[in-house]
Amino acid sequence: MMSTLLELNNVQTHINQFHILHDISFEVPKGEVTVLLGRNGAGKTTTLRSIMGLNPPTEGTVSYKGQVINKWKPHMIARNGIGYVPEDQGIFGDLTVGENIRVAMQKEDETTTEHLEWVLELFPDLKKFWKKPGGQLSGGQKQMLAIARAYVNDNELLLIDEPSKGLAPIIVEKVMESILYMKEKTTIVLVEQNFMMASKIGDSFHIIDDGKTVHNGMMSDLKQDKNLMKKYLGIA
Amino acid sequence: MDLFFSLTVNGLATGMLIFLLAAGLTLIFGLMDVLNFAHGGLFVWGAFSGVWVYDLTGSFWLGIVGAIITGLILGAIIEYLIIRPVYGNHVQQILITLGLMLVLSELIKVVFGPDQKAATAPEYLQGSFMVGDVILIKYRLFIILVGFIVFGVTSLILKRTRIGLIVRAGVMNKEMVQTLGVNIRLVFMLVFMVGAAMAALGGMLMAPYSGVIYAEMGLEFGILAFIVVVIGGMGSFSGSLLAAILVGLAQAYMAYYVPALSLAVNMLLMTVVLIFRPQGLFRVGVK
Ligand SMILES: Nc1ncnc2c1ncn2[C@@H]1O[C@H](COP(=O)(O)OP(=O)(O)O)[C@@H](O)[C@H]1O
Numbered sequence: 153m154m155s156t157l158l159e160l161n162n163v164q165t166h167i168n169q170f171h172i173l174h175d176i177s178f179e180v181p182k183g184e185v186t187v188l189l190g191r192n193g194a195g196k197t198t199t200l201r202s203i204m205g206l207n208p209p210t211e212g213t214v215s216y217k218g219q220v221i222n223k224w225k226p227h228m229i230a231r232n233g234i235g236y237v238p239e240d241q242g243i244f245g246d247l248t249v250g251e252n253i254r255v256a257m258q259k260e261d262e263t264t265t266e267h268l269e270w271v272l273e274l275f276p277d278l279k280k281f282w283k284k285p286g287g288q289l290s291g292g293q294k295q296m297l298a299i300a301r302a303y304v305n306d307n308e309l310l311l312i313d314e315p316s317k318g319l320a321p322i323i324v325e326k327v328m329e330s331i332l333y334m335k336e337k338t339t340i341v342l343v344e345q346n347f348m349m350a351s352k353i354g355d356s357f358h359i360i361d362d363g364k365t366v367h368n369g370m371m372s373d374l375k376q377d378k379n380l381m382k383k384y385l386g387i388a
Numbered sequence: 389m390d391l392f393f394s395l396t397v398n399g400l401a402t403g404m405l406i407f408l409l410a411a412g413l414t415l416i417f418g419l420m421d422v423l424n425f426a427h428g429g430l431f432v433w434g435a436f437s438g439v440w441v442y443d444l445t446g447s448f449w450l451g452i453v454g455a456i457i458t459g460l461i462l463g464a465i466i467e468y469l470i471i472r473p474v475y476g477n478h479v480q481q482i483l484i485t486l487g488l489m490l491v492l493s494e495l496i497k498v499v500f501g502p503d504q505k506a507a508t509a510p511e512y513l514q515g516s517f518m519v520g521d522v523i524l525i526k527y528r529l530f531i532i533l534v535g536f537i538v539f540g541v542t543s544l545i546l547k548r549t550r551i552g553l554i555v556r557a558g559v560m561n562k563e564m565v566q567t568l569g570v571n572i573r574l575v576f577m578l579v580f581m582v583g584a585a586m587a588a589l590g591g592m593l594m595a596p597y598s599g600v601i602y603a604e605m606g607l608e609f610g611i612l613a614f615i616v617v618v619i620g621g622m623g624s625f626s627g628s629l630l631a632a633i634l635v636g637l638a639q640a641y642m643a644y645y646v647p648a649l650s651l652a653v654n655m656l657l658m659t660v661v662l663i664f665r666p667q668g669l670f671r672v673g674v675k
């Protein structure tokens with residue numbers, strides 16, 4: 153039986169006076185890739201930001217490994233093992249690749265070193281451009297750096313927001329491949345509009361529409377359900 | 389030639405005093421996104437508390453230590469009580485720090501009395517050297533030296549230490565730093581305290597330079613420091629040194645060669661920079 157790593161229960165989030173999330177509820181089974189789907193502006197990014205504590209929920213609960221974390225500050229959530237790859241990648245442009253990664257390294261213990269070696273093997277470009285400013289990397293390299301940075305800590309869950317966004321198809325393939333490798337090591341919540349990518353990586357899916365989780369199921373079933381895809385994702 | 393040289397030394401010394409104020413201001417703005425109009429108040433408090441200790445003990449060095457400690461303590465209190473509640477709201481920041489500036493200036497009069505105070509450099513820093521036919525005033529060289537030391541040490545900390553790395557990263561993207569597990573609030577307080585201490589040190593060094601200190605001098609220097617921060621590029625530490633020297637020199641030359649323009653020169657400098665490089669001389673990159 154799979155155990156649940158992360159659980160959102162009736163999460164509602166306001167940003168300033170705007171009520172953005174109305175009812176987000178889903179579970180993330182340990183060891184799987186859970187995909188969040190939905191149109192632009194549906195609330196996928198806000199959902200990830202709510203989990204991270206950047207836009208803390210105003211109602212409902214977020215539990216991680218059985219602990220309720222939705223009142224915690226972002227750094228505490230991060231220290232508890234959740235890594236975040238934002239939609240814009242959040243690369244520190246003036247810092248070198250190495251420095252970008254070092255900011256994330258809370259400890260320099262064995263696990264961290266192991267993780268670091270592993271991601272550098274997965275992304276040899278990062279090793280090659282170790283001393284290059286992050287701002288000078290290509291879009292794909294930035295994405296890899298962001299993913300690597302989110303993983304060097306002892307993280308058990310990665311939240312990855314639209315990693316294929318703005319990348320050339322051939323680079324998307326590479327990023328996808330690397331996320332498949334990450335999947336061996338950690339649990340992932342993936343926001344992805346690129347359906348091909350989502351369906352290759354994802355185990356289960358949740359559709360978010362207008363700030364609510366409206367549908368869920370196994371990724372393999374979704375491919376068959378043309379009506380659902382059309383209604384919520386605009387894919388015919 | 390020797391006149392030009394001595395104007396240059398003057399300008400550099402003034403520039404360094406402004407730098408000590410602007411350095412904290414630019415880091416506080418860059419990292420915390422806080423417009424601190426009370427920064428000049430820390431300059432005055434450094435001057436008065438430092439001179440008080442100096443008078444009491446007879447030791448200029450203890451005076452400097454006293455000013456720095458005053459800056460650290462005031463910085464911690466102000467960050468915690470005044471700044472923390474208004475993070476993210478520029479209008480409130482401007483109002484509350486302008487108010488704080490007035491309170492800090494008035495409190496100087498309450499604590500140290502309403503009159504201006506005299507201060508002289510210790511004997512070993514008085515007088516001058518002759519190099520050829522150029523006169524170099526010791527105390528001005530001392531200020532320049534201290535300015536470069538503060539710049540060098542702070543640069544090293546920013547470049548070589550973990551806390552420095554976090555500050556540089558935080559200037560570019562605060563949210564990201566937090567989601568990588570850093571308690572940004574602690575870093576904010578530390579940076580505010582260090583910025584306040586630098587301002588206080590600047591005030592203390594200013595005292596024997598101008599000979600007198602008075603409660604309102606914080607406002608004058610505070611404005612200069614803001615101009616420097618804008619010229620140097622908001623958030624850029626190296627930029628603040630370069631811009632401070634520029635402003636110090638421009639002021640020194642203009643005061644002598646074109647006195648009519650000496651008050652306007654800094655505004656002019658800022659306007660020119662803003663027209664041609666709206667981001668300031670140095671830009672801090674985000675992505
Ligand atoms: N800071 C904000 N202020 C106001 N509205 C916002 C803010 N951030 C997001 N929104 C709104 O919240 C909704 C959900 O946005 P988002 O979570 O980014 O959607 P998605 O990632 O699914 O495209 C959108 O309608 C967006 O306009």
Ligand SMILES: [Mg+2]
Binds near residue numbers: 197198239
């Ligand atoms: Mg989004």
